[in-house]
Amino acid sequence: MSNQQLTYSPFDPEVMADPYPVYRELRAHAPVYWSSQANCWVLSRYDDVCVALADPATHSSASGIFPTPPGVDMTDLFLPMLIMSDPPRHTQLRHLVSKAFTPRRITELEPHIHSIVDDLLDQVPVAGPWDFVSRFAGPLPAIVIADMLGVPRKDRDQFRNWSTTLIQSNPTRGEFGPGLDAAAALYEYFSAFLTERRAHPRDDLMTALVQAEVDGEQLTDDELLGFCLLLLVAGHETTTNLLSNSAVILAQHPDTRRQLADNPDLIPAAVEELLRYDSPVQGLARTLTQQVDLHGQPMKAGDTVLLLFGSANRDDHAITDADHFDINRRPERQVAFGRGIHFCLGASLARLEARVALQALLARHRDWDVDLDSAVRLHSGPIRGYASLPVH
Known part of the structure; x- marks a missing residue:
């Protein structure tokens, strides 16, 4: 099959439903593929993706990390984010915020995560259908992130709504307006929150960020707000989709599910395989700072390149x-x-949440079915997961 016979777009609903057959064709016949629908080059082979990820000087993140259709410019829609920065500023910021994710801090969160998981499972019906996303996979990471930041518990539901609206907005269908409104609401909320923490410091991540310094200078308000939004969306949606995808995969592999229920020590390795088999983030984009020739195909400076993790x-x-x-x-x-x-x-936090969640779920429910006919997939480019997933 030639490049001309292939059609791939990360925004195609049929691709979102099952991207793996077209990934197979891309790897075999068009490892460097131009997607006119996404206005970017697409790299699908493991070695090519890893080489690009290891070369941030050539593959820049500063111009955005999501592919966009022609005529859609999202560059100036969001405040500065760690994930959309290059060295040396990226190096400074990552060193600072990584202090919130040290192995010790993550380990200290485990009892709290156990408590949240148990509370959520106590509230779902033992028999009859319930929505795995809204009742379990969605609230868990939202509560963990909110508690890390020091957000009042009364605001949790609003946080979940804002994050869900933002991640489900689809610029290809004229649906990005609600996402921008949600981002604006989050910025406004966090702005007031930062002001309050400056006046009344507490023992939480938000206070630590407000007081932190990089080379003798504190973070700007824009950097603080951008990090808060990134932490909420990335830390929330990745785990939500990992858990939802896992519920489907384990329902399709009941022997493996029973094996994990009988041997909880296998769950950490299973989480890695679940991440690999159906990745929550199927790919992220980079912008070339110079021409790159790959498999005989030149890609010029300024072009966007989508790196397909899922492929x-x-x-x-x-x-x-x-x-x-x-x-x-x-x-x-x-x-x-x-x-x-x-x-x-x-x-490390996503892995911990997934391990604790799956262990508790399997301890209570050794068997479940998913109603894929009634499930609603996310339609947000390379983010793979479910907006709704009925389980029995």
Whole structure:
């Protein structure tokens, strides 16, 4: 099959429903593919994605990390974010905010996460259908992030609504207005919150960020607000979609589900395989700072390149029998959280939340079915998950 016969867009609903067949075709026949619908080059092979992630000087994040259709410019819509910055500022900011995600801090969160998970599961019906996203996978990371920031519990539902609206906005269907409104509301909320923490410091992440210094200077308000938005959306939606995708995969593999229920010690390795097999973030974009020639195809400076993590994680040349779900494989090569300087800052927290959530879920419910006919998928480009997932 030639490049001309392939059609790929991260915004295509059919691709969102099951992207893996077209990924297979891209890897085999068009490893450097121009998507006119997304206005970007697409890299689908494991080695090519990893090389690009390891070269931030050539593959810049400063102009945005999501592909956009022709005529849609999102560059100036959001305040500065760590994930959309390059060295040296990225190095300074990451060093600062990484202090909130040290192994000790993450370990200290585990009892609190257990308590949240148990409370949520206490509220779902033992029999009958319930929505896995709205009742469990969505609230869990939203509560954890809100508590880390020091947000009052009375505001949790509003946080969840803002984050969901933002991540589900789709610029290809003229639906980005609600997302911008949600972002504006979040900025306004956090702005007042920052002012309050300056006047009344507390032992929380928000106060630590307000008081922190980089080379003798405090973060600007725009940097603080951008980080808050990033933490809420990235830290929330990644875990929500990891858990939702996991519920579907384990329902489709009941023998593995029973194996995990009988052997909880296997769950950490299973989380890595779940991340690889159906990655919550299927890809992120970069902008080339100079021409790159790959597989005989020149890509010029200024072009956008979409790095398909989801395809890389299914590349048989890097991962044996990659389309097969196997919790016993070695997980080191998966790239669901990216690589290099932009490796997901909250990866350890997402892994902890997933491990605790799956262990508690399997302890209470060894079997469940998912109603995929009634499920509603997210339609937000390379973000893969569910807006609604009925389970029995």
